[in-house]
Amino acid sequence: MRPTSRIGPRLLGATVGAAAFFFAVAAPAAALPGPLVRTDNGPNPQVELHSYCAAPGQTGHLADGTTVYCSPVSGSDTFAWSYYSEPLPMDPNTINYNCDSGSCAYPDGSQVPLEQRCGIQCGEPPTPGDVDNHMNNSRR
Template identity: 75%
Template structure:
């Protein structure tokens, strides 16, 4: 029986490496639409229900969409048995329907005009300007 030569082992390894590199190249060049994490928001007639942001929902984890196609999630409201539609699947720190303050694009204020401290706000999960905590977590918008 003839022993295998070093060239035979190197040749098969080189062939395997070439095939592997080609597979990686074509996988990286695949259209983004084929990637499971690059999902486009459903159209208004998509399989997920069209809902209103912050309205109550019944099925935690359910996925819905707003009229503009934005994906929203049925999220638990901390400290209650309620669920509400939110931009994020994480639990809401407060019920967005019972806030005693209003927000504009820059800040949030009580009816008397005083500023709401960040720790008493719902933040970007409720469509408000980000709180300090939002900026420090993964919830902050990416630059």
């Protein structure tokens, strides 16, 4: 009967070892918090493109995650969320024309001259100045 008396301690040791391994692996995973959910606006709040903001230099993000910047509006003391940090040539909230993916037109259907458009910063098709400025800046 001697051989069976050794099985008991081995079985007990294996059981204790398995339990220790289970708790070492499973318990920390169960204690991990779930995904971080931000309940405040934090330093990079979700904003609406072109809505007014408090001061230049702030960054925010759109619902799709795109980073936007609080940019000064040229010739005024206001600031608006824009794709770029450079000053906006005009207040995008007061533009009296509409744009689609290819062009911008006044309500009467006439085309808006390039020099009177806000361009990429206002969510419009790019103007030649937009393309040139941002292509050159990306090469620096």
